[in-house]
Amino acid sequence: MSARRVAVTGLGVLAPGGVGRKAFWSLLSEGRTATRGITFFDAGQFRSRVAAEIDFDPTECGLGAQEVRRMDRAAQLAVVAVREAVAASGLEFSELPAHRVGVTVGSAVGATMSLDEEYRVVSDGGRLDLVDHRYAVPHLYDYFVPSSFAAEVAWSVGAQGPCAVVSTGCTSGLDAVGHAVELIREGSADVMVAGATDAPISPITLACFDAIKATTPRNDDAEHASRPFDATRNGFVLGEGSAMFVLEELGAARRRGAHVYAEISGYASRCNAFHMTGLRPDGLEMAEAIRVALDEARVAPADVDYVNAHGSGTKQNDRHETAAFKRSLGEHAYRTPISSIKSMVGHSLGAIGSIEIAASVLAMEHHVVPPTANLHEPDPQCDLDYVPLTARDHRTDTVLTVGSGFGGFQTAMVLSRPDREDRP
Amino acid sequence: MTHAPSTTVAEPSTATAVVTGLGIAAPTGLGADAYWAATRAGQTGIARIERFDPDGYPARLAGQVGGFDVTEHLPNRLIPQTDRMTQLALTAADWALGDAGVDPAELAPFAMGVVTASSAGGFEFGQRELSRLWSRGSQHVSAYQSFAWFYAVNSGQISIRHGMKGPSGVVVSDQAGGLDALAHARRQLRRGTRLVVSGSVDASICPWGWVAYLAGGGLATDDDPRRAYLPFDADAHGYVPGEGGAILIVEDAAHARDRGASVYGEVAGYGASFDPRPGSGREPALRAAIEAALADAGTAPAEVDVVFADAAGDPEHDAAEATALVEVFGPGGVPVTAPKSMTGRLNSGAAPLDVATALLAMRDGVIPPTINVRPDPAHRLDLAVGAARETPVRTALVVARGRGGFNSALVLRAPR
Numbered sequence: 001m002s003a004r005r006v007a008v009t010g011l012g013v014l015a016p017g018g019v020g021r022k023a024f025w026s027l028l029s030e031g032r033t034a035t036r037g038i039t040f041f042d043a044g045q046f047r048s049r050v051a052a053e054i055d056f057d058p059t060e061c062g063l064g065a066q067e068v069r070r071m072d073r074a075a076q077l078a079v080v081a082v083r084e085a086v087a088a089s090g091l092e093f094s095e096l097p098a099h100r101v102g103v104t105v106g107s108a109v110g111a112t113m114s115l116d117e118e119y120r121v122v123s124d125g126g127r128l129d130l131v132d133h134r135y136a137v138p139h140l141y142d143y144f145v146p147s148s149f150a151a152e153v154a155w156s157v158g159a160q161g162p163c164a165v166v167s168t169g170c171t172s173g174l175d176a177v178g179h180a181v182e183l184i185r186e187g188s189a190d191v192m193v194a195g196a197t198d199a200p201i202s203p204i205t206l207a208c209f210d211a212i213k214a215t216t217p218r219n220d221d222a223e224h225a226s227r228p229f230d231a232t233r234n235g236f237v238l239g240e241g242s243a244m245f246v247l248e249e250l251g252a253a254r255r256r257g258a259h260v261y262a263e264i265s266g267y268a269s270r271c272n273a274f275h276m277t278g279l280r281p282d283g284l285e286m287a288e289a290i291r292v293a294l295d296e297a298r299v300a301p302a303d304v305d306y307v308n309a310h311g312s313g314t315k316q317n318d319r320h321e322t323a324a325f326k327r328s329l330g331e332h333a334y335r336t337p338i339s340s341i342k343s344m345v346g347h348s349l350g351a352i353g354s355i356e357i358a359a360s361v362l363a364m365e366h367h368v369v370p371p372t373a374n375l376h377e378p379d380p381q382c383d384l385d386y387v388p389l390t391a392r393d394h395r396t397d398t399v400l401t402v403g404s405g406f407g408g409f410q411t412a413m414v415l416s417r418p419d420r421e422d423r424p
Numbered sequence: 425m426t427h428a429p430s431t432t433v434a435e436p437s438t439a440t441a442v443v444t445g446l447g448i449a450a451p452t453g454l455g456a457d458a459y460w461a462a463t464r465a466g467q468t469g470i471a472r473i474e475r476f477d478p479d480g481y482p483a484r485l486a487g488q489v490g491g492f493d494v495t496e497h498l499p500n501r502l503i504p505q506t507d508r509m510t511q512l513a514l515t516a517a518d519w520a521l522g523d524a525g526v527d528p529a530e531l532a533p534f535a536m537g538v539v540t541a542s543s544a545g546g547f548e549f550g551q552r553e554l555s556r557l558w559s560r561g562s563q564h565v566s567a568y569q570s571f572a573w574f575y576a577v578n579s580g581q582i583s584i585r586h587g588m589k590g591p592s593g594v595v596v597s598d599q600a601g602g603l604d605a606l607a608h609a610r611r612q613l614r615r616g617t618r619l620v621v622s623g624s625v626d627a628s629i630c631p632w633g634w635v636a637y638l639a640g641g642g643l644a645t646d647d648d649p650r651r652a653y654l655p656f657d658a659d660a661h662g663y664v665p666g667e668g669g670a671i672l673i674v675e676d677a678a679h680a681r682d683r684g685a686s687v688y689g690e691v692a693g694y695g696a697s698f699d700p701r702p703g704s705g706r707e708p709a710l711r712a713a714i715e716a717a718l719a720d721a722g723t724a725p726a727e728v729d730v731v732f733a734d735a736a737g738d739p740e741h742d743a744a745e746a747t748a749l750v751e752v753f754g755p756g757g758v759p760v761t762a763p764k765s766m767t768g769r770l771n772s773g774a775a776p777l778d779v780a781t782a783l784l785a786m787r788d789g790v791i792p793p794t795i796n797v798r799p800d801p802a803h804r805l806d807l808a809v810g811a812a813r814e815t816p817v818r819t820a821l822v823v824a825r826g827r828g829g830f831n832s833a834l835v836l837r838a839p840r
Contacts, residue, residue, distance in 0.1 A: 126558025141640025151828030167575035407580025
């Protein structure tokens with residue numbers, strides 16, 4: 001039996017800067033940023049008051065009144081992104097055998113916004129320890145256990161195959177898609193609706209990142225606050241968003257004449273087993289994940305055309321990652337363009353891995369590598385080609401995209417052009 | 425090219441996944457021995473809530489893990505940074521590794537992974553920090569909140585404690601998640617990992633968690649533990665939440681054999697499905713998950729010696745599960761049991777605990793009972809009520825369902 005391969009045949013994106021993948025790509029390819037002073041609530045008491053927010057009206061995006069009431073914002077973003085992905089795929093889901101269609105949704109922090117708001121109410125502003133159940137919304141259980149996100153997506157497309165939320169912190173967006181790839185390869189599903197979502201811009205999230213100084217205090221320059229690989233970087237900018245994909249077994253996708261955006265050819269995750277939030281500077285475990293993912297994809301380091309970096313903009317991450325690229329790609333690490341779109345759309349925790357897969361797919365579509373915005377003053381310890389400020393025309397057939405997160409998770413994924421073997 | 429550590433990318437294989445260690449933290453006992461003795465004897469772990477004053481709430485019973493003093497089990501530095509569910513999970517992981525005779529320091533770090541399930545994360549820790557935020561201000565929130573309450577915390581903390589650098593993961597699919605985690609652990613063994621710490625422990629018995637359970641509905645409001653959670657009884661009218669679960673060591677069979685480990689049983693088959701949207705009028709998908717698990721295991725229904733039921737405890741879901749079991753096994757075609765009737769429903773910890781219980785049932789040839797239930801004959805199940813049944817158990821099926829429509833099924837086979 002020949003090994004089953006996995007194609008991306010549809011994508012939908014809701015990222016800061018605009019709704020839909022077209023708006024997303026214009027932001028990235030023009031090197032604009034969507035970071036700003038927080039508008040969702042009065043952030044006056046916080047150390048970091050910058051975020052990448054989406055101007056998102058769920059009703060305008062087609063959600064009904066009850067859907068808006070029922071779903072946390074993260075679920076809303078996912079369901080809207082799914083609609084775009086399904087439309088792009090041209091697949092008629094109602095005609096598919098429902099039990100062969102599965103769902104994976106990545107999310108690091110679940111229904112944080114709703115939980116924060118509900119807690120404030122049932123505790124009467126933090127006063128009650130024995131919180132008052134009579135003030136809770138009936139949907140609180142669905143915020144309590146975020147597998148409700150996968151249920152909403154499954155209902156929206158009529159999926160009856162394997163469904164789950166994958167929650168590995170800030171690598172969730174890669175691991176959810178990687179999980180879906182494994183399900184198709186092993187034959188548990190033929191079509192997966194997979195991706196990730198997070199909407200964490202709420203007081204409790206700000207407070208916990210303030211407490212460990214992980215987010216930037218560059219409040220007076222919000223537009224330029226996310227500065228991956230720059231010597232002046234001092235923390236990440238919290239973001240939100242969702243990217244969802246339609247994944248299909250490659251042979252079936254070709255038979256129906258689908259447009260194949262990319263093949264997901266390699267995936268691996270490893271743990272650093274070191275610290276819940278800290279990173280050792282050697283990048284050993286991320287390098288191992290990259291090595292295994294490239295091996296699985298049968299891609300040599302020298303064939304990587306573009307690296308979509310985690311590039312969160314914290315001091316330790318960007319050095320850790322630079323070391324991992326050198327360790328895994330060798331000399332090629334100095335030659336291949338590398339960039340962090342978090343400079344433009346912020347860090348949406350569990351969602352960003354999928355949003356970065358979308359950026360990678362679009363880079364392959366356009367043969368354009370998105371830039372790292374705000375990179376004016378290179379950190380001498382980050383001495384690779386991070387594509388500063390301006391997008392670059394560049395033949396892009398093979399992309400490596402990576403993630404790193406709390407808990408020590410390190411993930412790498414390889415995207416390829418599936419016809420590469422057919423070319424002379 | 426710089427030096428890369430030597431682990432191989434195995435081609436996908438059909439490596440056999442066996443369970444070699446159990447760590448149990450349940451309302452009916454801490455540690456596999458205490459738990460199994462209580463479970464065989466049909467003792468209940470359901471009681472009035474002691475962790476907070478439940479008087480003001482319409483439901484007051486829970487399955488609580490008693491007698492757990494964290495300072496006896498974990499180093500001081502870990503205690504302030506962990507929720508109770510993580511403390512229980514780390515302790516259960518220590519027990520499971522000890523039971524398996526594994527010293528992680530002797531194995532290659534990249535050959536060991538951690539795959540757990542979660543449902544609500546560290547919810548009690550979250551309540552405390554939310555309370556600080558809203559009553560005192562953001563600067564009073566703990567530096568540990570950023571990871572103590574999120575869903576990935578148990579996998580991360582177990583991997584750090586034992587130096588496990590291999591593929592790891594976290595799945596959230598409500599009560600079905602524990603089986604999904606074990607299936608994912610098996611998947612990683614097939615990709616070349618040698619040993620995976622898996623399973624799940626959940627604990628959200630705090631006022632904030634309780635309000636979330638109440639919002640979800642379906643809790644039994646009784647004060648008598650014997651009359652509250654009665655799955656498959658004509659009087660089934662709700663469920664009792666609980667805390668705890670099980671951590672299991674899942675290992676490549678060849679690896680286990682090479683190191684002379686004793687084996688509880690094999691994770692032989694798995695299937696998962698998702699129900700149609702409520703109100704669609706379409707058939708629920710539980711039967712498909714069961715059939716997929718049996719097919720994956722290469723097991724005929726007649727070979728199954730016992731089913732550990734999901735046992736929702738409400739008439740509609742009990743009927744749906746009974747219907748699926750009767751369709752697959754025939755009326756009264758297989759003994760069915762629900763040790764959950766002793767512990768309550770443990771969220772993502774429930775199914776791994778059932779898996780551990782099934783493996784102990786195999787070891788000792790005993791089907792533990794379902795307590796307090798008078799089986800409703802309309803369900804046409806051979807429900808194991810009364811005393812534990814002494815009978816050989818070679819093959820067991822564990823069923824788990826999660827709110828929203830998640831269905832998972834796992835087939836376990838006794839060691840050959």
